[in-house]
């Protein structure tokens with residue numbers, strides 16, 4: 214089986230897909246596209262999607278994290294990661310993902326130096342060093358497309374504790390964090406890790422069950438935002 218996963222630097226759902234591929238033991242290559250420019254590129258590449266992750270599995274195109282989970286489950290049934298509660302999966306895929314995505318984009322615009330910290334692999338085949346060198350120009354163009362209004366970001370910041378409470382509750386009732394990992398584990402952990410990229414949130418989140426869980430399920434997650442959040 215041959216899988217190629219397409220993501221962007223810092224993309225938490227791309228990490229979700231990567232964790233699923235690893236868990237299933239599917240050999241894959243990851244290719245990163247430039248943030249935001251990935252949208253037209255995905256169209257040119259023949260994916261009917263504007264979002265990453267997308268994947269080819271034995272040449273077949275698969276889009277979105279939820280569909281990737283299902284395609285992997287069909288191709289490699291064991292270890293099973295499905296079924297999961299679909300309402301919870303949608304919450305993880307929409308609300309939780311979008312909350313930290315908005316904060317992440319807002320953070321990247323307010324702390325442009327943070328962009329380099331998310332670059333750990335080639336982008337469009339360009340080595341991370343070369344991509345970092347292009348950031349004074351490319352980073353500004355990316356920031357223009359990433360702009361999230363302050364009120365939207367602050368509203369997401371206000372609901373983040375509720376999302377983390379829900380993660381703690383799902384851990385407490387065994388829905389996630391069990392010995393047999395499932396699609397929800399892989400959806401949720403990278404989102405919590407992206408929230409932990411903020412210097413002002415990291416320690417507080419790490420001290421809760423959600424933080425310990427996220428680090429356990431998703432040990433590597435590059436990137437760091439400085440003190441950009443209101444005190």
Ligand SMILES: N[C@@H](CCC(=O)N[C@@H](CS)C(=O)NCC(=O)O)C(=O)O
Pocket residue numbers: 221223224225226227252263264265266276277278279306307310314
């Ligand atoms: N929830 C979907 C969507 C993922 C998503 O929104 N990905 C972001 C990057 S983290 C993206 O590509 N956004 C492009 C856009 O904003 O149009 C999934 O997990 O597949």
